[in-house]
Amino acid sequence: MNDEKAVSPKEGRVARRQRRNRAALIRAASDVMSLKGIDAATMLEIAERADMGAGTVYNYFRSKEDLAVAVLEEIMQDLALRVETAARSFRDPAHIYALTLLTVLDTAATDPRWKQLLGRSGIVADAMYRRIGPLAKDLLANGASAGRFAKGDPSLCWTLTTHAIVGICLAVYRGETSAESLPEAAIRLLCLAGLTPEEARDLVTRPRPDLPPMRVLSEAHPG
Amino acid sequence: MNDEKAVSPKEGRVARRQRRNRAALIRAASDVMSLKGIDAATMLEIAERADMGAGTVYNYFRSKEDLAVAVLEEIMQDLALRVETAARSFRDPAHIYALTLLTVLDTAATDPRWKQLLGRSGIVADAMYRRIGPLAKDLLANGASAGRFAKGDPSLCWTLTTHAIVGICLAVYRGETSAESLPEAAIRLLCLAGLTPEEARDLVTRPRPDLPPMRVLSEAHPG
DNA sequence: CTTGAAAGTGAACGATATTCAAGGTTGACT
DNA sequence: AGTCAACCTTGAATATCGTTCACTTTCAAG
Numbered sequence: 248m249n250d251e252k253a254v255s256p257k258e259g260r261v262a263r264r265q266r267r268n269r270a271a272l273i274r275a276a277s278d279v280m281s282l283k284g285i286d287a288a289t290m291l292e293i294a295e296r297a298d299m300g301a302g303t304v305y306n307y308f309r310s311k312e313d314l315a316v317a318v319l320e321e322i323m324q325d326l327a328l329r330v331e332t333a334a335r336s337f338r339d340p341a342h343i344y345a346l347t348l349l350t351v352l353d354t355a356a357t358d359p360r361w362k363q364l365l366g367r368s369g370i371v372a373d374a375m376y377r378r379i380g381p382l383a384k385d386l387l388a389n390g391a392s393a394g395r396f397a398k399g400d401p402s403l404c405w406t407l408t409t410h411a412i413v414g415i416c417l418a419v420y421r422g423e424t425s426a427e428s429l430p431e432a433a434i435r436l437l438c439l440a441g442l443t444p445e446e447a448r449d450l451v452t453r454p455r456p457d458l459p460p461m462r463v464l465s466e467a468h469p470g
Numbered sequence: 471m472n473d474e475k476a477v478s479p480k481e482g483r484v485a486r487r488q489r490r491n492r493a494a495l496i497r498a499a500s501d502v503m504s505l506k507g508i509d510a511a512t513m514l515e516i517a518e519r520a521d522m523g524a525g526t527v528y529n530y531f532r533s534k535e536d537l538a539v540a541v542l543e544e545i546m547q548d549l550a551l552r553v554e555t556a557a558r559s560f561r562d563p564a565h566i567y568a569l570t571l572l573t574v575l576d577t578a579a580t581d582p583r584w585k586q587l588l589g590r591s592g593i594v595a596d597a598m599y600r601r602i603g604p605l606a607k608d609l610l611a612n613g614a615s616a617g618r619f620a621k622g623d624p625s626l627c628w629t630l631t632t633h634a635i636v637g638i639c640l641a642v643y644r645g646e647t648s649a650e651s652l653p654e655a656a657i658r659l660l661c662l663a664g665l666t667p668e669e670a671r672d673l674v675t676r677p678r679p680d681l682p683p684m685r686v687l688s689e690a691h692p693g
Numbered sequence: 694c695t696t697g698a699a700a701g702t703g704a705a706c707g708a709t710a711t712t713c714a715a716g717g718t719t720g721a722c723t
Numbered sequence: 724a725g726t727c728a729a730c731c732t733t734g735a736a737t738a739t740c741g742t743t744c745a746c747t748t749t750c751a752a753g
Contacts, residue, residue, distance in 0.1 A: 261719065261731080290710060300733040302712075311710065369591040372637055397667055399658070403638070403651050407658060410637025411630040414595060418629050428626050435622070435630060439662040444620055484700080484750065491700095513741060523702040525743075534741065 269307050271297040277318045281360035285315045285367045312370075319364065319374035326354060327379045329458045336456075340390035341442060345450035347383060348412070348436050350458060351375070352429045355416040358461075362420050368413045375409040383408070387440060397441025408436050492530050494520040500541045504583035508538045508590045535593075542587065542597035548685050549577060550602045556679045563613035564665060568673035570606060571635070571659050573681065574598070575652045578639040581684075585643050591636045598632040606631070610663060620664025631659050 275297035279288040290311055294301045308314040330350050334343040355361045365371055380402075387401035415432045418424040430451050437447035498520035502511040513534055517524045531537040553573050557566040578584045588594055603625075610624035638655045641647040653674050660670035 265731090289708085301710090302734065303732050305711070306731065366592070368595070368633070369589070369640070372591070372633075397661075399654055400647075400651060403647060403654060404658060406637050406641050406647065407634040407655060410591070410595075410640075411634040411662075414629050414633025415626070417592070417633075424626060424629065428623060431622060431626060432630060435627060435662045438620075438664070439634075439658045441661065441667065443666075444664065482751075488700085512739085524741090525703065526701050528742070529700065 265307075268297070268299065268303075272299075272304060272307055272314065273317050273321055276314050277321070277360065280315060280318060281363050284363040285311075285370075315367065315370055316374060319371055320378050322360065322364075323374045323378035325462050326351065327382050329461060330379075331382055333456045333458045339395065340386040340393060341395040341437075341440075341446070342450055342453070344383065344386040344390060344396075344440065345433065345437055345447070345453075346455060347379070347386070348408070348433045349430070349451065349455065351379065351412055352416065352433060355412065356419050356426050356429060361416065365413065365417050365420060368410075368417060372409045372413045375412065376406060379409075380405050391441070395442070395446075399441070404440055407439060411436060411439075488530075491520070491522065491526075495522075495527060495530055495537065496540050496544055499537050500544070500583065503538060503541060504586050507586040508593075538590065538593055539597060542594055543601050545583065545587075546597045546601035549574060550605050552681045552684060553602075554605055556681045559679075562618065563609040563616060564618040564660075564663075564669070565673055565676070567606065567609040567613060567619075567663065568656065568660055568670070568676075569678060570602070570609070571631070571656045572653070572674065572678065574602065574635055575639070575656060578635065579642050579649050579652060584639065588636065588640050588643060591633075591640060595632045595636045598635065599629060602632075603628055614664070618665070618669075622664070627663055630662060634659060634662075 272293070276288070276293045279293050279296060282288075288311075290304055291301050293314070294304050297304075304314070308317060330347050333350075334346050337343050337346070355365075361371075383405050384401040387396055387404055390396040391398050391401075411432075415424065415429070419426050419429070433451050434444065434447040437450065438444055442450070495516070499511070499516045502516050502519060505511075513527055514524050516537070517527050520527075527537070531540065553570050556573075557569050560566050560569070578588075584594075606628050607624040610619055610627055613619040614621050614624075634655075638647065638652070642649050642652070656674050657667065657670040660673065661667055665673070
């Protein structure tokens with residue numbers, strides 16, 4: 248069963264089409280869902296925008312919920328990658344963690360896709376937990392060893408943090424809170440991680456490096 | 471337009487029936503929704519359990535979502551009242567706030583109704599924000615004046631906190647986190663409010679007074 | 694007792710996530 | 724090249740609710 252020659256230097260046409268279809272679906276879903284909201288988006292519209300039959304979607308995702316999760320995970324993954332890249336030159340885990348919080352908060356309040364997506368706050372927080380979690384938990388653990396953060400369960404801390412982030416972003420989009428207060432939110436979340444308010448404020452007010460551009464998912468002008 | 475005699479010492483039979491109907495609906499919805507989850511609960515089942523026609527529900531609530539909100543607000547209101555009562559003898563706002571956090575966390579992890587309800591984490595956090603918020607924000611503001619908490623926007627702090635609470639409770643119900651870690655969650659949320667970890671740990675480990683019994687909403691054995 | 698307005702009813706409607714039977718496509722194997 | 728089983732794609736059909744509405748019942752004021 249071990250072919251010497253061509254195990255899969257070229258994956259077959261099918262595999263390639265599947266990869267393209269899956270990507271097209273996620274992009275289509277991202278477009279429609281961030282325009283109308285996850286619930287209001289219909290599978291038919293998504294399928295048509297991805298140029299495939301309605302039933303085909305179910306070869307790629309078990310349900311509409313699954314598709315939404317995939318969209319969110321894509322967004323979060325991209326964000327995690329960009330933050331990691333931007334922070335590559337920093338040494339202090341707490342500093343990088345602060346940068347991560349600020350970036351997520353800013354992006355959420357800026358990227359128009361988030362507005363509608365946040366309607367399903369549970370899914371958003373989950374995706375954030377899973378895709379940004381590895382980076383965040385790592386920083387929390389290292390920061391704790393370095394005496395910067397309080398000791399304690401990084402998973403617990405990150406669970407609290409993701410949901411809190413989603414909550415404050417929701418409040419901003421609803422106009423219950425101004426975007427000006429996002430830095431204060433970051434400070435409080437750093438305190439939650441075990442920093443003193445002074446340390447937290449210091450980290451939050453430092454200049455921030457530019458983020459690499461986001462991997463474009465949604466087409467600017469369809470058609 | 472001022473009737474001397476009987477403005478409404480006895481509200482009419484209609485008004486009384488409406489009050490009963492509304493309560494019956496909320497109880498029925500609470501039962502069904504906390505058994506099957508908000509989404510899986512059907513309006514028909516709720517209406518039947520409240521012993522009324524399907525259409526009648528819409529005389530009381532504009533939509534299923536509205537009904538769910540009413541259920542959650544009822545639960546949160548009761549919780550706020552019970553905490554407020556139990557804490558009546560305490561003086562330190564930070565102490566009462568700690569008690570509030572612990573109580574909400576414990577209740578959420580104990581009361582079986584929460585399990586399914588948490589599926590709609592956004593609505594739960596909203597209801598908690600609105601019904602427990604007045605108490606919590608008051609404590610935060612007083613505690614800040616007393617030098618116990620950090621200065622800052624209590625609304626912001628409470629928004630972060632409600633969503634974080636919901637998040638950690640979800641994690642507990644999913645088995646991603648043990649209920650043992652709820653006190654640590656409380657400590658971290660107190661740090662978020664501006665306490666030092668030492669102060670927070672002290673408050674969390676103090677003995678807690680008994681809560682008054684919860685106002686029974688769901689009938690133990692229907693039929 | 695009459696009566697008009699408000700409350701109650703449940704069958705019918707519309708929307709839509711999901712399924713499925715039928716018909717293509719692919720590529721390994723002769 | 725030809726065959727074929729496995730897998731993909733399709734879009735019409737299905738099942739399931741949330742919500743509406745034309746109609747009936749109830750109530751209390753006159």
